[in-house]
Amino acid sequence: MYPFTYHRPKTIAEAQQAFSEGMDATFLSGGHTLLPTLKQRLAAPSDLIDVTGIPEMQGIEEAGGFLKIGAATTHDTVFASPIVRRLIPALSGLAGSIGDRHVRHRGTIGGSTANNDPSADYPSAVLGLGATVITDRREMASDDFFVGLYETAREPGEIVTRIDFPVPDIACYAKFRSPASRYSIVAVFVSKTGSAVRVAVTGAGASGVFRLPEFEEALSADFRPEAIAHLTVDPDMLLSDMSATAEYRADLIRVMARRAVEKPGQIQSFK
Amino acid sequence: MEPKPKFKAVGQPLRRKEDERLITGRGQFTDDFSLPGQVYAVMVRSPHPHATILGIDPAPALEMPGVLGVFTGDDLAADNWGQLPHNPVPSTKYDVKLTGRGGTPVYIGEHYLLPRDRVRHVGEAVAMVVAETRQQAQTAAEMVMVDYDPLPWVADTQAAAEPDAPRLWDALPDNVLVDSIFGDIENTDAAFAKAKHVVDMHYHLGRVTGVPLEPRASLGHYDPQTDRYTLYAGSGGAVRQKHEHAAVMGVNPDQVRVISFDVGGNFGTRNRAFVEFGLVMYGSKKLGRPVKFRADRSEAFLTDYQGRDLVVDISLAIDENGKFLALRSKNLSNVGSRCVSLSPLSKGSGLITGSYDIPYATLHSRAVYSNTMSTQAYRSSGRPEVCFAIERLIDKAARQLGYDRVDLRRRNLVSPEQMPYTNAVGSEYDSGEYEKNMDRLLELGDFVGAPARKAEAIKRGKLYGIGFSNYVESSIGSPKERADLIIRPNGVEVIIGTQPAGQGHETSFAQVTADLLGVTFDQVTITLGDTDVVTAGGGTHSGRSMRHASAVISLAVTDMIAKGRAIAAEALNVDGGQVEYEDGVFRTNATNRTIDWFELSRLAASLSPDHAGGLKVRRDNEMHTPVFPNGSAMCEIEIDPETGSLEIMRYTTVDDVGRCINPMIVHGQTHGGIAQGVGQALWEACVIDPETGQPLAAAFTEYGMPRFDNMPSFLCEIAEVLSPTNPLGVKAGGEGGTTPAPAVMISALEDALLEYGPPDVAMPFTPLKIWSEIQKGKAIAATKQQGAA
Incomplete structure (x- = not known):
């Protein structure tokens, strides 16, 4: 690590101020991407602004038909929350499937969403549920928020403070993990609200998390695994690396989407 | 012929003596040791698989905060530090005899602690930076300017064996260092000629690495008062390390003390000396401060054997x-x-x-x-x-x-x-x-x-x-092993030159010793890993430790029984021939009195000052089979x-x-x-x-x-x-x-x-x-x- 100044603001205003005063400041939440990057000396921010001590960024509540989760809420808190389990059990299950126990007690939903790692689990739920990303200056639909690999519509210094999930009729998640990293090679989040179906894929996209309109249409008409059995995915838009080629990922998307729909309300993890 | 020991502890699934220490955080791994005034070493590593080193400029790094020194192969050469003597050709009587082409000696490329001519793999250390803190050393390492001229390279096993492959060593016409034929060619050919069926196969069992949980580390200290080096470095055998590092430094082995207590996994990766072990001792001698190195996980993946x-x-x-x-x-x-x-x-x-x-x-x-x-x-x-x-x-x-x-x-x-x-x-x-x-x-x-x-x-x-x-x-495995067997009034100690990395030697060796001596498992302690105490020993590799330890301990016990018999005779005031020994107890037909090992140790101390520190036997054994x-x-x-x-x-x-x-x-x-x-x-x-x-x-x-x-x-x-x-x-x-x-x-x-x-x-x-x-x-x-x- 290179030297940096550590800040632990108590309010969003303090966090904003620390950011504006820093030469090259960056926000720290759970740190599961940032800290390894710093340890490998691949980044050298002047200031680290830890947002996990800001009370208004914590907590889970049900309000106005939404499940609202503070951005600095840990994966384990989301996983264990009775509210989340009641409203969107697949989201609870997804949180419980991230990394290991240590990761889940440090990593946060806002950090994962703002970082937009192409292998992270949360972006698929945020996009697959059509959530709204709330920042310190605006609200953004998930369709507008995720832009590309590690890239979101966030402006410099913009802080994700909360994520509001509309409550679906049913949602499900199926993931296939890399044997080495245990990150998802392919994971598919499916939600159904009335006749509207959203299908979001993480782990696989060359530009990060993305939706599958063809699958959504087919499932909107008929929410059964058979409805998507004949569909395929174009490998051109997918990542290719040591643990999975684009062709393999394309086929796994098909399989994981079908398996997700086979078990509505559940999460399934394969390796 | 001694009576056969009664096995009580041997064969039992006894709980490991070392576990309480290890699971309560009282293990003594290399990085757990720190010395007053200690400073930190970081290696500058090659980004190229193969390149000529045109020059190394340490000047910008030397100006960085906290930097105490930057050392290169030229510095080591100027101080006459030599090569690591790996002795790679297995040499017991029963190993197959590998040679170069036509029976020539195997060509072993030079292995100095830091190379002066070329780098030959990605991650090879080319310079060492020492600074007050690890962070300062890391930052300064980025400022060491190495001028490389990249060379053609080869990594694949079969490609490396081709006659026109890029060559690693000028002294060899190609990259093939061993080329030996074994067996009976004539009869094999005849059998193949008459065989009804021939089945064949080609495969490559690829490269893996050991990934010990504890990354390799070293802490070196040179004491000018005694002209001795102390190296804390977990390995597969401290005695071997002592001799090899002494050879690199050109000093008498007695001037080197190697300490290797708890080791967090080995699997063979730690059985050869690493350059960073010698380098921390070099840094300590040059700077007058203890120098510590610890590989991070990426360094371990790249440069563990x-x-x-x-x-x-x-x-x-x-x-x-x-x-x-x-x-x-x-x-x-x-x-x-x-x-x-x-x-x-x-x-x-x-x-x-x-x-x-x-x-x-x-x-x-x-x-x-x-x-x-x-x-x-x-x-x-x-x-x-x-x-x-x-x-x-x-x-x-x-x-x-x-x-x-x-x-x-x-x-x-x-x-x-x-x-x-x-x-x-x-x-x-x-x-x-x-x-x-x-x-x-x-x-x-x-x-x-x-x-x-x-x-x-x-x-x-x-x-x-x-x-x-x-x-x-x-x-x-290495054919020689030594055991020092010491019986004191309060217990038995065995000092031996193997090196566990989780195998439980402190337990299984104690089981053997206990049964051979007719004492209880709890009364035996095993001492390992400090070359000032463990004077000889072959280390742990090739599944040798239990076999070599049990053999040399058996021999030491036989010697100890002979010694004990003589002392018991003196104590009981009878002829040696009248003393009987069975299952940890000496007796005679003359009296009802019996003496066990611990009482014997007490008596011996009163009979002769030679036994003041306990009954001692040192036994060496050489076993090639x-x-x-x-x-x-x-x-x-x-x-x-x-x-x-x-x-x-x-x-x-x-x-x-x-x-x-x-x-x-x-x-x-x-x-x-x-x-x-x-x-x-x-x-x-x-x-x-x-x-x-x-x-x-x-x-x-x-x-x-x-x-x-x-x-x-x-x-x-x-x-x-x-x-x-x-x-x-x-x-x-x-x-x-x-x-x-x-x-x-x-x-x-x-x-x-x-x-x-x-x-x-x-x-x-x-x-x-x-x-x-x-x-x-x-x-x-x-x-x-x-x-x-």
């Missing part, structure tokens, strides 16, 4: 009755950029015929240099490679010739009546009941029930495979044909370890050994980018480790066929878990994928590769179907 990497071409001649007639094998080992050990090639060379009676064999053994990290003996050095070759070849022969694979093996196994059995390349197997092991395994693993389990899995849409392998391996642990393993796997995901459903072994001192420890080691072998078959690989020569697996995100949720609950049974070669009949345990594991896994995989054709890609068989094999098989089937239509 690595394992395996053998290319084999093998063929087997078989007669009309399924009897093996002769074997030919060409084995090519990749030693990396420097030759630190030829053990993998040598060990494997002696075992090419496996557990089978094959009258004739020829073997062409070669080793090549390449622009990769050096390889070393890694968990079961050389044996999984050759076990894989013979066992996979037999599976292939069975399939091609229409034999049941167990039956074909049964026709050819070496029988107990043939023991000791000299195989076709001269290895003498000491003992073993191979067919009995195999039959017991089939019973234990319910081999006859496997087809029913397969049918049930297929019903659930899975592919199901049943894998099988026999194995025999050799345990040789190898032993041959052996056994059988089977596993059953389930594959999800849609994803290529593989699950191990059952894994069963029968392992003849000779006498088993502590079955709990042996089972634990077998379990770990299985995981390591399975890891190589399914996930682990030190992948190098064929375009750039850069290692691609330098973190846990890329290097697939076996994890507990990948493993079933193992069913392991120990068979004890005592070895006639040593007092307690010990062979070796643990590595037997690893030896057959790649063969048994790929055997199962092939069985599961039979309908898609035999898999022809290299290990590891990740889900991606399994899926790809299934797709390929489907495509071929579809083409055939179209052709038929």
Whole structure:
């Protein structure tokens, strides 16, 4: 690590101020991407602004038909929350499937969403549920928020403070993990609200998390695994690396989407 | 002849003495040691697989805050620091004799602590920066300007052996450093000429690394008052390290003290000296401060000594009755950029015929240099490679010739009546009941029930495979060991020169000592790992420790009994001949009085000041004769044909370890050994980018480790066929878990994928590769179907 100044603001205003005063400041939440990057000396921010001590960024509540989760809420808190389990059990299950126990007690939903790692689990739920990303200056639909690999519509210094999930009729998640990293090679989040179906894929996209309109249409008409059995995915838009080629990922998307729909309300993890 | 000891502790699954210390954070690993005034070393490492070093400019780094020194190969040369004497050619009487071309000596490239001419692999240290803090040293290391002129490079094993491959060493006409032929060419050729069937195979068992949980570390301190160096560095044997570093420095070994207490995993990776061990001592001498180094995980992936990497071409001649007639094998080992050990090639060379009676064999053994990290003996050095070759070849022969694979093996196994059995390349197997092991395994693993389990899995849409392998391996290792046996009024101490890295020597050696002396397990402590206390010893490798320790302790106990008898006679005021000894107690017919070891120690101190510190015996032993642990393993796997995901459903072994001192420890080691072998078959690989020569697996995100949720609950049974070669009949345990594991896994995989054709890609068989094999098989089937239509 290179030297940096550590800040632990108590309010969003303090966090904003620390950011504006820093030469090259960056926000720290759970740190599961940032800290390894710093340890490998691949980044050298002047200031680290830890947002996990800001009370208004914590907590889970049900309000106005939404499940609202503070951005600095840990994966384990989301996983264990009775509210989340009641409203969107697949989201609870997804949180419980991230990394290991240590990761889940440090990593946060806002950090994962703002970082937009192409292998992270949360972006698929945020996009697959059509959530709204709330920042310190605006609200953004998930369709507008995720832009590309590690890239979101966030402006410099913009802080994700909360994520509001509309409550679906049913949602499900199926993931296939890399044997080495245990990150998802392919994971598919499916939600159904009335006749509207959203299908979001993480782990696989060359530009990060993305939706599958063809699958959504087919499932909107008929929410059964058979409805998507004949569909395929174009490998051109997918990542290719040591643990999975684009062709393999394309086929796994098909399989994981079908398996997700086979078990509505559940999460399934394969390796 | 002393009466036979009564075994009370030996054979019992006693809890390990070291565990309370380790699980309560009181272990003493290298990085746990710190010395006053200590400073930190960071290495500047090569980004190139091969490059000429045109120059190194330390000036910008020297100006950085906290920097105390930047050292290069030129500095070491100016101070006459020499090379690491790895002695890579195995040298016991029973090792096969590897040579260069035409019987010439093996060319060993120079290995200075820092190179002056070229870098030969990515990650090679070219300079050391020492600063007040680790962070300052890291930052300054980025400022050391190294001027490289990149050279053509070669990493692939077969490519490195080509005559026109980029050369690593100017003194060699190509990269081939070993080129030896063994066996009986004439009779092998004759057997092949008359054979009804010949089956052959080509494969590459790839490169893996040991990944010890504790990264390697070193702390060096030079004391000008005494002109002595102290090195804290976990290894596979402190005594060896002491002598090798003394040689590098050109000092008397007595001037070097090496301390290696708790070691967090070794698997062979720590059995050769690392350059950073010598460098911290150099830095300490130059700067007058203790210097500490600790590798981070990426450095460990790049520059820990690595394992395996053998290319084999093998063929087997078989007669009309399924009897093996002769074997030919060409084995090519990749030693990396420097030759630190030829053990993998040598060990494997002696075992090419496996557990089978094959009258004739020829073997062409070669080793090549390449622009990769050096390889070393890694968990079961050389044996999984050759076990894989013979066992996979037999599976292939069975399939091609229409034999049941167990039956074909049964026709050819070496029988107990043939023991000791000299195989076709001269290895003498000491003992073993191979067919009995195999039959017991089939019973234990319910081999006859496997087809029913397969049918049930297929019903659930899975592919199901049943894998099988026999194995025999050799345990040789450094031939010398020393034990100091000390009996004091309050307990027994044994000082010995092995080095556990989790194997539980403090427990199993105490079990042996307790029974041999007729004292209790709790009364014995084992001292290891400080060369000022442990004066000699061969370290821990090649499954040698239990065998060598039990042998030298037995001899020390015999000496101690003789000594005790004399002292008891003096104390009881009788002739030595009148003293009887049994099970820890001396007595005479003259009185009712008895004396045990602890009372004897007390009495001895009062009789002579020589015994003031306890009754002491120092015993050296030299034992060259190898032993041959052996056994059988089977596993059953389930594959999800849609994803290529593989699950191990059952894994069963029968392992003849000779006498088993502590079955709990042996089972634990077998379990770990299985995981390591399975890891190589399914996930682990030190992948190098064929375009750039850069290692691609330098973190846990890329290097697939076996994890507990990948493993079933193992069913392991120990068979004890005592070895006639040593007092307690010990062979070796643990590595037997690893030896057959790649063969048994790929055997199962092939069985599961039979309908898609035999898999022809290299290990590891990740889900991606399994899926790809299934797709390929489907495509071929579809083409055939179209052709038929």
